[in-house]
Amino acid sequence: MLEQQLINALSLGSVYALFALGFTLVFGVLGVINLSHGAIFMLGSYAALLLVEQMALPLWVALLLAMVATGLLGLIIDVLVLKPLRKRNAPHLIPMIATIGVAIMITNISQGLFGAENKRFPQGTIPEESVSLGNLHITAVQVAIIVIAFVLMVVLLGVMRKTQLGRALRAIAESPKAAYLLGINVEGLFLLTSFAAAALGGAAGVLVGVSFNAISPFMGQPMLHKGIAVIILGGMGDIRGAMIGGLFLGFAEVLTVAYISSDFRDAVAFGLLFLILLVKPSGMFGKVLERKA
Template identity: 70%
Template sequence: MLEQQFVNALSLGCVYALFALGFTLVFGVLGIINLAHGAVFMLGAYVALTFITKLGVPLWVAIIGAFVAAGAAGAVIDWLVLKPLRKRNAPHLIPMIATIGVGIILNNGMQGVYGASNQRFPAGIVPDQTLVIGGMHVTVIELAIIFLSFALMAVLMLVMHRTQFGRALRAIAESPKAAWLLGINVEQLFLVTSFMAGALGGVAGLLIGLYSNAVFPLMGQPMLHKGIAVIILGGMGDIRGAMLGGLFLGFAEVLSVAYIGSTMRDAVAFGLLFLILLVRPQGLFGKVVQRKA
């Protein structure tokens, strides 16, 4: 039924969009593609799983734990890896390579602690009731994913466009040197941005872990590839584009599985993305401009 596929696509697309928001936030403000973001996504899922299975806390506490832990990981990556490279005026390719190394370290570390096999959330952690809304069957986890994702996206949009902090971030995105001359603490905002991006990625990891009921060390790798595709589709560094690109990819995957077959899921989704980029290479909301000094 088309209405049911709409619900499935919306919930999956919301997770993609939430992941891509953190991804594009780092690119828009810091000017780099953080290839450790998939590992931070994975870390959020494992932190929540540990909180629930080892500490016995309720799910909402685990969500906060994943948010804070993944955000802290993003900030530490910026402080230990990206900040020293910025001070040395390293070319853009160097931070990308460095974050690949950080991602491998995190993936191997989690595999050493938890093993390579799938971990699952305890039964009953999320109510298994199904709600019927307008003829559509919506599970509690799908409803929670949609609500939480849109809530976090809305908060981020409000922060970016209605607060002094958001205006400062947009000024840095335009020109870090000009922002510094205006008295903006650029390094501090870089750190805060990395925290926010990591936190969004960690919550996305928890949500996809709950949605699929599978947590494993390499779960962030396919999400990383899709996140890159989403921010390119939406326009590098554009929050609106990340949201729409994530939803587009979710709908493309779910509808291709429903009407074509699961083996063609990625081929159809990325094929459509390729066709859109042929028409609009800068993405949905991107601009063909160069980043200023």
């Protein structure tokens, strides 16, 4: 049934978009492709699982605390890894390689702590309520995922476009040195960006963990590949593009599974992405302007 597949696609695409938002935010403001974002996404799931298992917290509280935890991890990565490289004016490739090392380290530590097998939320943690409208079946989890993802996306878009903070971040994205000369606290906003991006990645991790009820140390890598594809499709550093690109990828995957075969899910989705980029190589919302001195 097409309507059912569209609901499934909207739920999956919302998570992809939320993950890509954090990814593209770091690139747009810091000019860094943070390849540890997939590991942060994975830790968001584990943080929520531990909070539910060990402290018996409600799932929504665990989600909020997991966002704080992953946001703090993003701060730590910025302070220990990215900030020293910024001070040395390291080429853009160096931070990217450094974050690969961070991702590998986080994944290996997680595997040692939690094991390689899938973990699941305790029974009764995930709401099982659903609504049926004819042949259309919508679960409470799907509704929650769509609402939470869209609220976070709209809030971020509103902050970036309607507030003084957003204008300052856009100024930094254009030219950090010019922003500094205008009296903007560039380093402070770099840290804020790292926190916000990691928190969004953590939220996406919790939502995926809840949706599939399967958490493993290796779940971040496939999501990282899709996040890279989404931000390239939407336009590097563009928030609108991350949102629409994530939804596009979710719809392409779900409809391929429903009407072709699950074996060709990634082939069709990424094939369509490739065709779009052949027509518009800069992505749906144009190319990122070259950063000025």
